[in-house]
Amino acid sequence: MTPLLEVNGISKRFGGILALTDVSFNVIEGEILGLIGPNGAGKTTMFNCIAGVYKPTSGDLVFTLGGKSQRINGRKPEKMTELGIARTFQNIRLFSALTVLDNVRIARHCRTTSNFFRSVLRTRFQRAEEKEIVDASMRWLDFVGLGHHALANASSLSYGDQRRLEIARALATEPKLLLLDEPAAGMNPKETRMLVDLIHAILDAGVTVMLIEHDMKLVMTICKRLVVLDHGTLIAEGGPKEVRENPQVIEAYLGRGAAHA
Amino acid sequence: MLEQQLINGLTLGLIYALIAVGYTMVYGVIQLINFAHGEIYMLGAFFCVTFITAAGLPFYAAIFMAILCCILCGILLDIIAYRPLRKAPRLAALITAIGMSIFLQNVALMIWGSRSRPFPQTALPPFFREKALVLGDVSLTWLQLFIFAVAIIMMIGLYLTINKTRIGTAMRALAQNKTAASLMGINVNYVISFTFALGSAMGAVAGILVSVYYNTLYPTMGYTAGVKAFAAAVLGGIGSVPGAMVGGVVLGVAETLGAGYVSSLYRDGVAYAVMIAVIIFRPSGILGKSVIDKA
Amino acid sequence: MNIGKSLILLVVAAVLTYPLVPQSSDYIIHVMTLAMVYMILAMGLNIVPGFCGLLDLGYVGFYGIGAYTAGLLTIHYGLSFWVIVPLAALNGALWGALLGAPTLRLTGDYFAIVTFGFSELVVLFLTNEIWLTRGPLGLPGIQPITLNLTWLNDAWYFEFYDKTPNFYVVALLVGLVFFIMRRMEDSRLGRAWYAIREDPLAAASCGVNILNYKVIAFAISAAIGAVGGAFYARWSMFLSPDMFKFWESFLVLCMVVLGGLGNIKGALLGAVILVSLGEVLREVLSSLGLPPESRFMAYGLIMVLIMRFKPAGFFPAIASSGRSNPLLIDLQKRLAARNVPKEETRDAAT
Numbered sequence: 001m002t003p004l005l006e007v008n009g010i011s012k013r014f015g016g017i018l019a020l021t022d023v024s025f026n027v028i029e030g031e032i033l034g035l036i037g038p039n040g041a042g043k044t045t046m047f048n049c050i051a052g053v054y055k056p057t058s059g060d061l062v063f064t065l066g067g068k069s070q071r072i073n074g075r076k077p078e079k080m081t082e083l084g085i086a087r088t089f090q091n092i093r094l095f096s097a098l099t100v101l102d103n104v105r106i107a108r109h110c111r112t113t114s115n116f117f118r119s120v121l122r123t124r125f126q127r128a129e130e131k132e133i134v135d136a137s138m139r140w141l142d143f144v145g146l147g148h149h150a151l152a153n154a155s156s157l158s159y160g161d162q163r164r165l166e167i168a169r170a171l172a173t174e175p176k177l178l179l180l181d182e183p184a185a186g187m188n189p190k191e192t193r194m195l196v197d198l199i200h201a202i203l204d205a206g207v208t209v210m211l212i213e214h215d216m217k218l219v220m221t222i223c224k225r226l227v228v229l230d231h232g233t234l235i236a237e238g239g240p241k242e243v244r245e246n247p248q249v250i251e252a253y254l255g256r257g258a259a260h261a
Numbered sequence: 262m263l264e265q266q267l268i269n270g271l272t273l274g275l276i277y278a279l280i281a282v283g284y285t286m287v288y289g290v291i292q293l294i295n296f297a298h299g300e301i302y303m304l305g306a307f308f309c310v311t312f313i314t315a316a317g318l319p320f321y322a323a324i325f326m327a328i329l330c331c332i333l334c335g336i337l338l339d340i341i342a343y344r345p346l347r348k349a350p351r352l353a354a355l356i357t358a359i360g361m362s363i364f365l366q367n368v369a370l371m372i373w374g375s376r377s378r379p380f381p382q383t384a385l386p387p388f389f390r391e392k393a394l395v396l397g398d399v400s401l402t403w404l405q406l407f408i409f410a411v412a413i414i415m416m417i418g419l420y421l422t423i424n425k426t427r428i429g430t431a432m433r434a435l436a437q438n439k440t441a442a443s444l445m446g447i448n449v450n451y452v453i454s455f456t457f458a459l460g461s462a463m464g465a466v467a468g469i470l471v472s473v474y475y476n477t478l479y480p481t482m483g484y485t486a487g488v489k490a491f492a493a494a495v496l497g498g499i500g501s502v503p504g505a506m507v508g509g510v511v512l513g514v515a516e517t518l519g520a521g522y523v524s525s526l527y528r529d530g531v532a533y534a535v536m537i538a539v540i541i542f543r544p545s546g547i548l549g550k551s552v553i554d555k556a
Numbered sequence: 557m558n559i560g561k562s563l564i565l566l567v568v569a570a571v572l573t574y575p576l577v578p579q580s581s582d583y584i585i586h587v588m589t590l591a592m593v594y595m596i597l598a599m600g601l602n603i604v605p606g607f608c609g610l611l612d613l614g615y616v617g618f619y620g621i622g623a624y625t626a627g628l629l630t631i632h633y634g635l636s637f638w639v640i641v642p643l644a645a646l647n648g649a650l651w652g653a654l655l656g657a658p659t660l661r662l663t664g665d666y667f668a669i670v671t672f673g674f675s676e677l678v679v680l681f682l683t684n685e686i687w688l689t690r691g692p693l694g695l696p697g698i699q700p701i702t703l704n705l706t707w708l709n710d711a712w713y714f715e716f717y718d719k720t721p722n723f724y725v726v727a728l729l730v731g732l733v734f735f736i737m738r739r740m741e742d743s744r745l746g747r748a749w750y751a752i753r754e755d756p757l758a759a760a761s762c763g764v765n766i767l768n769y770k771v772i773a774f775a776i777s778a779a780i781g782a783v784g785g786a787f788y789a790r791w792s793m794f795l796s797p798d799m800f801k802f803w804e805s806f807l808v809l810c811m812v813v814l815g816g817l818g819n820i821k822g823a824l825l826g827a828v829i830l831v832s833l834g835e836v837l838r839e840v841l842s843s844l845g846l847p848p849e850s851r852f853m854a855y856g857l858i859m860v861l862i863m864r865f866k867p868a869g870f871f872p873a874i875a876s877s878g879r880s881n882p883l884l885i886d887l888q889k890r891l892a893a894r895n896v897p898k899e900e901t902r903d904a905a906t
């Protein structure tokens with residue numbers, strides 16, 4: 001079976017820094033793929049390349065949708081979203097002056113079409129679409145458990161709720177592939193448990209998930225497969241057990257010499 | 262005729278360059294277009310004339326005092342208007358800068374009236390209007406030579422300050438990365454104040470030179486000159502001090518040639534057109550970095 | 557309906573009937589008409605800094621383009637005002653798009669300075685292209701607005717030399733622009749703009765094409781400015797290039813800032829306050845022997861103080877985006893009715 005996303009030899013250079021060097025791996029439809037590595041390993045940079053924020057310096061991204069493969073590297077973020085790749089941010093980036101509902105309604109942008117004229121004239125089509133936008137947004141808010149906060153201000157949410165709102169916003173774009181950048185960061189144990197359930201629910205809804213996470217326990221329990229980056233290079237790939245026992249990984253995390261200890 | 266135009270353009274361009282470095286340095290350290298910089302330039306001219314007429318100071322002493330006053334104005338401008346907004350959205354700081362520019366301009370208008378006035382000629386060294394050099398059709402007055410000398414000396418001084426002193430190093434560090442600079446023990450606000458002081462001094466000198474050169478000063482003079490100098494800074498690549506110098510000279514020459522050979526009616530238009538064209542086609546300017554909005 | 561709302565309606569009704577009162581003063585009608593012209597401009601400008609978070613320093617350029625488009629079309633082709641308004645709007649939008657498309661991908665500061673340069677170029681063009689605009693002499697003899705209803709009744713042909721009909725024409729335009737603004741604000745378009753203002757990167761990740769939506773905002777804003785200009789041309793019946801200098805842009809920006817960036821009703825109030833303040837200051841300053849331009853000192857100070865102490869303006873979000881939308885009212889009711897414990901809500905959707 002062709003993978004949903006093929007990452008082929010991606011490199012990304014910032015001036016003198018090589019943030020990613022020739023990284024290749026596949027994302028298979030229906031899985032939760034963990035992307036781990038020490039601080040500064042290049043994980044977020046990898047996400048930014050996949051999400052179209054950065055243009056890879058070299059290499060290919062191949063996205064396969066309905067049996068049709070296309071090379072997508074260098075496309076704009078909005079094109080990636082349209083294609084079915086959504087993401088959350090490591091540092092929460094909500095539209096904080098707007099309501100919770102509006103945050104999600106904006107995410108319906110790429111799945112709706114009303115333009116200036118329709119909006120001013122409030123045509124029947126536009127009104128139906130607006131209703132559809134509210135309904136869909138509420139569906140996703142309920143999905144992450146924030147429905148009752150719909151009309152609150154996004155900035156008034158707790159930290160954990162803000163993270164879940166980002167997930168709802170990403171889901172509202174109807175992605176095939178969801179990129180979660182450290183979703184559990186700053187969450188308390190109860191919120192983290194809810195997050196695990198949520199990620200499984202997302203998977204059940206037919207969305208493939210790629211997850212960056214520093215909480216190893218979390219990663220090891222929910223990911224069947226992991227990709228490990230260190231200093232911008234891929235150092236290991238495989239199941240949680242394999243990866244945990246890989247000397248290179250231990251060395252990357254614990255420093256030189258630790259593998260022999 | 263071309264040579265004469267080039268010389269006139271060069272004179273004007275050096276003055277633009279003096280103003281432009283003020284824009285570029287402030288932009289470098291706090292990423293703000295200090296629209297009120299043009300007003301500091303205007304104030305420089307007015308302070309100088311006031312010190313000559315009201316206090317009876319000789320020309321060079323008046324220049325010195327005017328520079329000091331402008332430095333004070335520049336530092337106060339930053340402390341009162343911009344410092345409280347360092348963490349505010351960029352739009353707020355930019356609107357404040359516009360507001361301060363208009364405010365200062367109208368304060369000057371209230372104090373000195375709206376009519377333009379001549380520079381007190383009796384205070385000037387008498388040889389200024391005499392020709393220093395005549396080569397065929399081309400002539401160069403002592404005043405022009407004086408402007409060249411002052412501008413070039415100030416540029417060299419600025420270059421040395423930025424590249425050879427501790428505070429200059431701190432300025433460059435700040436322009437690179439504000440948080441890192443403050444972590445390394447640089448007193449950020451002090452360096453920013455110093456930057457404003459440096460820019461204001463250059464602006465004040467430019468204002469005085471212009472008012473002597475054209476023998477006129479008026480409260481709205483900072484407005485067009487400020488925009489043109491900003492255009493020069495953009496042309497050279499905003500944030501780049503050598504760029505601002507090059508940009509000022511190029512713009513001054515382009516403007517004089519444009520007025521001489523294309524249409525004198527569009528004299529100011531040349532600066533705006535150059536600026537828009539540069540921003541559209543080469544936003545990083547001649548010597549600057551990219552400014553395309555990443556997001 | 558609450559008290560505040562009825563009060564506002566009452567004031568609006570009083571203002572609208574004022575010109576019909578026999579004792580009404582021409583001067584007050586004139587000032588109110590002027591205030592309404594600025595209302596149109598302030599609402600239009602609000603789109604760019606208020607909705608999209610970009611500083612536009614050249615708004616008066618589009619006002620001037622609209623005014624001269626109207627003036628020239630009237631003088632040379634004798635077109636009716638009602639035909640000219642859409643044409644001026646189109647011309648404004650065209651220039652807005654032409655200027656915005658190449659420059660809106662730059663960071664905000666560069667954009668601000670480009671708009672400034674553009675409006676200065678407009679003034680230079682109006683001053684120097686004498687064959688077209690008569691230059692500094694200005695463009696006199698523009699016909700007033702006419703209303704031709706002879707197809708209904710042979711006697712119904714009106715020329716609006718008087719202050720009162722002009723007052724109602726501009727009131728109509730204000731109403732129209734207000735209506736359009738409110739509908740844009742609460743729509744997919746308005747939400748895309750808010751997203752760009754709040755966080756461009758997150759907006760792009762939601763699928764908003766940032767450049768396109770900025771250009772649309774700029775073009776619509778320009779079109780509204782041009783409509784204001786078109787009315788102004790036919791109302792004042794005289795145009796000259798120095799009516800369109802940077803000061804005007806600054807004044808309109810000040811109105812928007814005073815009313816609160818992104819607040820439509822605030823922009824209306826800002827226009828009323830600053831036009832009235834301008835009239836008062838004109839009197840006070842001349843009695844003090846100061847030049848009338850020095851009133852801009854007050855405007856400059858207002859902007860600085862507001863940005864420092866009340867960055868959301870003096871009338872913070874009188875109505876947040878589309879609260880009166882039936883969809884949201886309905887949703888609010890549903891949420892109130894639901895009242896279920898937090899934990900169970902999620903599975904309901906799956």
Ligand SMILES: Nc1ncnc2c1ncn2[C@@H]1O[C@H](COP(=O)(O)OP(=O)(O)OP(=O)(O)O)[C@@H](O)[C@H]1O
Binds near residue numbers: 017039042043090
């Ligand atoms: N826009 C950029 N410009 C320059 N360097 C960058 C940029 N973005 C990332 N880098 C560099 O690339 C490297 C990888 O950064 P990245 O943010 O991808 O790490 P990460 O694996 O996500 O780390 P963390 O776990 O701390 O989030 C770092 O050295 C960082 O400094």
Ligand SMILES: [Mg+2]
Binds near residue numbers: 043044045090
């Ligand atoms: Mg990261």
